[in-house]
Amino acid sequence: MAARTKAGRAPSVERVRGTRDILADDMRRHRAVEEAAWATARRYGFTEIATPVFEFTEVFARTLGETSDIVTKEMYTFDDRSGDSVTLRPEFTAGVARAFISNGLRQQVPLKFFCRGPMFRYERPQKGRLRQFHQVDVEILGVAEPLADVEVIALGADFLAGLDLADKVKLELNTLGDAETRKAYRTKLLAYFADHRGKLSGDSLNRIESNPLRVLDSKDEGDREIVARAPRITDGLNDASKRYFDALLDGLHVAGVAYEINPRLVRGLDYYCHAAFEFTTQALGAQGTVLAGGRYDGLIEMMGGTPTPGTGWAAGVERLAMLIAETEPEVRPIAVVPVGAALEGPVLELAQRLRRAGFTVDMGYSGTLAKRMRRADRIGAAAAVIIGEDEIDRDAATVRDMASGEQREIALASLEHHLERYRGKADGR
RNA sequence: GCGGGUGUAGCUCAGCUGGUUAGAGCGCCAGAUUGUGGAUCUGGAGGUCACGGGUUCGAGACCCGUCACUCGCCCCA
Incomplete structure (x- = not known):
């Protein structure tokens, strides 16, 4: 147990x-x-x-x-x-x-x-x-x-x-x-409180022993009245x-x-x-x-x-x-998504290439295209880079702008250049 | 340390004066939609009703204690 x-x-x-x-x-x-x-x-x-x-x-x-x-x-x-x-x-x-x-x-x-x-x-x-x-x-x-x-x-x-x-x-x-001012003030204050001892709260009576200045910011109603007429340090500087x-x-x-x-x-x-x-x-x-x-x-x-x-x-x-007001994440990632598990290898390679070029890149671990797209949406991706057999054949990637839904096929060689626009940018949905 | 309030699903809450398998919305998972997210619909998972004890034929509801959060005091950022 x-x-x-x-x-x-x-x-x-x-x-x-x-x-x-x-x-x-x-x-x-x-x-x-x-x-x-x-x-x-x-x-x-x-x-x-x-x-x-x-x-x-x-x-x-x-x-x-x-x-x-x-x-x-x-x-x-x-x-x-x-x-x-x-x-x-x-x-x-x-x-x-x-x-x-x-x-x-x-x-x-x-x-x-x-x-x-x-x-x-x-x-x-x-x-x-x-x-x-x-x-x-x-x-x-x-x-x-x-x-x-x-x-x-x-x-x-x-x-x-x-x-x-x-x-x-x-x-x-x-x-x-x-120090001199405070010492003199303390004496004055103590004398004043001594005169009003009977009207101070229990808390404040304790404070007189430990830290008499603390009586000044007491929240007790009765104390406040007494404090209001107490000598002020600013008058004795x-x-x-x-x-x-x-x-x-x-x-x-x-x-x-x-x-x-x-x-x-x-x-x-x-x-x-x-x-x-x-x-x-x-x-x-x-x-x-x-x-x-x-x-x-x-x-x-x-x-x-x-x-x-x-x-x-x-x-x-x-x-x-x-x-403070709600804060937004400062960077939106780029999601890379393979169409089918067979393409995870090439897509991982691409993800690493983009990460090393300074992009924030997220890659799902499993699931259908739809599931991966849902995940891309949920993590607030600015864009999805989709790679299927068709793209591989043409040495290209489909880049989907997640805010507008527009898609374009981009040659792999110029992918970084195209993705520049999504670097560290919120899309304002 | 002192006094008050609260504690039911991941979140926000409902559950009437104690009565059969504890509910909703949101969220989550899956499907409708085997190369496309956000909307909609359908289905599903998820709860020792904070914990322990007591009263009762029967307790999520009542009582006691504990713990946590919360409001005020105290203190302080």
């Missing part, structure tokens, strides 16, 4: 909770999102790198904040066979910062990196919230000037606009100030932080990026400062954040590197894939 899960199915066919198989249609959308991000990043002068999917646990535990939810209850952490504690990455930035230090990249600053790949977080699954999900990510390392934030935010805006999501998404922006924020706003204006200042926007991770921003949508329910990031000047130092400023963002590929 095979082992069974509690659900009663053989575990070998059960997906792990919060994971999914990305099948053809989804994969096309997934790729469309990734490629749009990469294409935009490239235009901004970024280069693509890849860091490991897992790191020593310390890399994340130290940088994300010992008390953050991600570290305390959401990481996939385990000991490998040598007894080292490793963790499947829950986010990109810490790994990129680690790579920056490990590879001595300090010398090559400023650096602009693009990454993509899977992330792992043990959360309760929901639409747009998976245990394995994918992100595209962009980081600028070694630039303290707000111009880097402007560039990174403009890149995000262009990326989303390129996906045709400009209307579905809005940019919210805030500043967290520098020290000179440096104020100058920084003003320059950022100016830069966005010049770059033509529309934003909305949200004084309640905060970050869950400890290493953020100054710029904090999110592109959000109403279309995905509770999981409305589609791209988020900010500045993390202290991170690399915190990890033991020479102090190096950084800024960047990550975007959820699955969330964006749900928002």
Whole structure:
């Protein structure tokens, strides 16, 4: 008797909770999102790198904040066979910062990196919230000037606009100030909340202990009232932080990026400062954040590197894939079809000839002419190249345009030339 | 981690207050059409009714538990 899960199915066919198989249609959308991000990043002068999917646990535990939810209850952490504690990455930035230090990249600053790949977080699954999900990510390392934030935010805006999501998404922006500002603000905020302790929700009372700034974006009705009258960080910025924020706003204006200042926007991770921003949508329910990031000047130092400023963002590929319009396959294949099994040999030879010439070619494995034509139709072939005894005798092929149904006999010698018109072209049925 | 909803064919769903071999549409396969796809018609395959237990003469329907998905909270991309 095979082992069974509690659900009663053989575990070998059960997906792990919060994971999914990305099948053809989804994969096309997934790729469309990734490629749009990469294409935009490239235009901004970024280069693509890849860091490991897992790191020593310390890399994340130290940088994300010992008390953050991600570290305390959401990481996939385990000991490998040598007894080292490793963790499947829950986010990109810490790994990129680690790579920056490990590879001595300090010398090559400023650096602009693009990454993509899977992330792992043990959360309760929901639409747009998976245990394995994918992100595209962009980081600028070694630039303290707000111009880097402007560039990174403009890149995000262009990326989303390129996906045709400009209307579905809005940019919210805030500043967290520098360390001095944040410390002073924290004290002020704590004092304010202490005065209103009785009226805060239980969740928020807990947050006061762990991350008081988080109370600011509570969804509880009662909390919101109190938060609305709470002191704002933007009112208590020290000179440096104020100058920084003003320059950022100016830069966005010049770059033509529309934003909305949200004084309640905060970050869950400890290493953020100054710029904090999110592109959000109403279309995905509770999981409305589609791209988020900010500045993390202290991170690399915190990890033991020479102090190096950084800024960047990550975007959820699955969330964006749900928002974009249907995508069409980019190439339609050419179907080669033998009339009768006896001609499969010569047709295979022809298929290989065309493939090596750069055409996308599909060949059925069995069946009558009608069946093979049906298959050609179903895979969206642009044209069918039909070869029967008659064609063989004349050293030719019959080429059928699948959209119009028109057929022409073409000499084998000039077949590639004739098929040029179907290369990488959608026929618009 | 907390609260609510849902779970019937590959997909979308029907199945009335528990009653004989569980249905439809789409899709799939085959044929009408032995050198021609998309349309139409005909036929066919496909279901431990999420899983386990209970109530009952009898459960897809009712009860309990589990699992998964989903909505909100939490968290966050």
